[in-house]
Amino acid sequence: MTTPTSTAPTRAERLDKLAFNRKHGKLLAGSGIGWALDAMDVGLISFVMTALAAEWNLGQGELSLIGSIGFVGMAIGAALGGLLADRFGRRHVFALTLLVYGLATGASALVTTVAALIILRFVVGLGLGAELPVASTLVSEYAPRSIRGRLVVALEAFWALGWIMAALIGYLFIPNIDNGWRWALAVGIIPTIYAAVVRFGLPESVRFLESKGRLDEAEAAVREFEEAGGVAPPAEPSPAPAPPDPDEPVPSIWSRGLRRRTGALWVIWFMINLSYYGAFIWMPTLLFQDGHTLVKSFQYTLIITLAQIPGYAVAAWLIEAWGRRPTLATFLVGSAVSAALFGIADGPTQIIITGCALSFFNLGAWGALYAIGPELYPTASRGKGTGAAAAFGRIASIIAPLMVPVLIGAGGHPLTFGVFAAAFVVAALAAFILPEQRNRALG
DSSP, X not given: OOOTTOOSOOHHHHHHHXXXXXXXXHHHHHHHHHHHHHXXXXXHHHHHHHHHHHHSOOOHHHHHHHHHHHHHHHHHHHXXXXXXXXHHOHHHHHHHHHHHHHHHHHHHTTOOSHHHHHHHHHHHHHHHHHHHHHHHHHHHHHSOGGGHHHHHHHHHHHHHHHHXXXXXHHHHTTTTSTTHHHHHHHGGGHHHHHHHHHHHHSOOOHHHHHHTTOHHHHHHHXXXXXXXXXXXXXXXXXXXXXXXXXXXXXXXXXXXXXXXXXXXXXXXXXXXXXXXXXXXXXXXXXXXXXXXXHHHHHHHHHHHHHTHHHHHHHHHHHHHHTOHHHHHHHHHHHXXXXXXXXXXXXXXXXXXXXXXXXXXXXXXXXXXHHHHGGGGSOXXXXXHHHHHHHHHHHHHHHHHHHHHHHHHHHHHHHHHHXXXXXXXXXXXXXXXXXXXXXXXXXX
């Protein structure tokens, strides 16, 4: 019988050595579709805000609150989601979050008051915030070591697909159908159906199963991935990991060995959220308020959104060929330059070119950030570490939609996007504090 001192490879080592196969593809697609549905929901509210400004005659204060309240829920949800994922499992929490935000988004289509919409957007945020760090953690824990960063960036690329779906729905539905914004929000019920697929179709994290003593389930999950890759499983199961010392507390993300990376990660999350959501939540409305028609505003935003796809693709290649830290820093610097240029853009051509550059670099940076986060922490703290960073970042996403009207009033687009450019620069500097984790085993 295999003992804990056996030289047989651990389950994590067996997963690390596999080549990409159909099981990895199923996990990536299954998690990615949930991720895309999240993005679609977040993106839709930017178009709904523009429609409500015209239909309900809302001022910038009310619009800012609608844009921000969901991020209050996301901040709380991100912190809770990470804790719950470490305790109850990645898959179960993933499915629950899809159910919560899908139902709340569908209900938002029926509201008749701003207050009701704000309440439901908060609930939507709870589900969205909890789902994102859980999905990236699940994918990173199954990904082979040599392509782990690339797979997590590929997962993040589904965000672009979801935002493009939101832009298409906004462009096709909202200006052209009576109560088009209601029909756009009604599409959000789809995640409630998909939650069942997640619950029964995706595997649970092997590392989580081992940490809970569910070794037979962990072994079965690894063997399924090995069989899918044409690799013969070992004659005997991998040894059981050493049981945790019940008297030894789970390492804090602020412990001596982790505090430096935690602080840097929190700074990056905060700054990238501030700039991204400040720019993109308000973009259709700012274009509309600058004199472009509703259709043109949505059309420009759709074109700019399409540039997210190549941004992810380049980041996915560089993150393994070049490394996590230089890729993240480079895309953040590119985001800073693009934001500054967008702030002084004049005319449709300049708006589209600089907007596409901002979209390209910003979303490439997001992909690298999601790849880095789960690699920074040991299994027992991974969900907590990534969730806490995301939660802190959501504070910025709450502030960003509220500060845009103030900045616009004080200095117009140059000041507004100049602030976002400065935030990207700070994030780029913090990126150099993070350890380089390319091709290293997860703890």
